[in-house]
Amino acid sequence: GESVGLxxxxxxxxxxxxxxxxxxxxxxxxxxxxxxxxxxxxxxQFIIDIRSNMDKRQxxxxxxxxxxxxxxxxxxxxxxxPGDSAVYFCAEIGGYQKVTFGTGTKLQVIP
Amino acid sequence: NAGxxxxxxxxxxxxxxxxxxxxxxxxxxxxxxxxxQDPGMGLRxxxxxxxxxxxxxxxxxxGYNVSRLNKREFSLRLESAxxxxxxVYFCAGDRGVGYTFGSGTRLTVV
Numbered sequence: 001g002e003s004v005g006l007x008x009x010x011x012x013x014x015x016x017x018x019x020x021x022x023x024x025x026x027x028x029x030x031x032x033x034x035x036x037x038x039x040x041x042x043x044x045q046f047i048i049d050i051r052s053n054m055d056k057r058q059x060x061x062x063x064x065x066x067x068x069x070x071x072x073x074x075x076x077x078x079x080x081x082p083g084d085s086a087v088y089f090c091a092e093i094g095g096y097q098k099v100t101f102g103t104g105t106k107l108q109v110i111p
Numbered sequence: 112n113a114g115x116x117x118x119x120x121x122x123x124x125x126x127x128x129x130x131x132x133x134x135x136x137x138x139x140x141x142x143x144x145x146x147x148q149d150p151g152m153g154l155r156x157x158x159x160x161x162x163x164x165x166x167x168x169x170x171x172x173x174g175y176n177v178s179r180l181n182k183r184e185f186s187l188r189l190e191s192a193x194x195x196x197x198x199v200y201f202c203a204g205d206r207g208v209g210y211t212f213g214s215g216t217r218l219t220v221v
Contacts, residue, residue: 013171043212101153
């Protein structure tokens, strides 16, 4: 999961395996969530989003799951590739379009 | 189509110096944002602009000013840089489904 500490939590995954990255959000009134990918030296890049009236959404090789009961969001990456190595963080959007970003999880793909 | 372009990519300032970070977008975004990213913390909003000619403070506005002269450009100014402003700065435009971010400006204040 994400951390407020100085060091990002790191998930190491073998190439070809599935990755699951978790995010705990804080505001039960948030109604829209986004996962971003940030490669080293680059800006965050939109991956996938989900609205609070859904519990699952699939994209190409990625799936986002939303559990509103425990305020938990996860990003699943199928058949992880070296190009997936990056920091992943979630964003929650609540009232007045207030956006809160998580601190991120570093995904390392082992060739 | 470059999306959101930030300049410069790197900058070193001495304490007390001033500088302007430039941001331009070619995606016709109405809303634009300036964030800073520090180790162990999520992106924090400095200022935003909901439309041309309007600006509002975000979570951490102290020590910064912004200018939205036209729809394309949204600049961030540090009038008197402090070491606490050492950070990576990102400009973003609201694409309606999340943000489009620039590639960032890494600023070091010594």
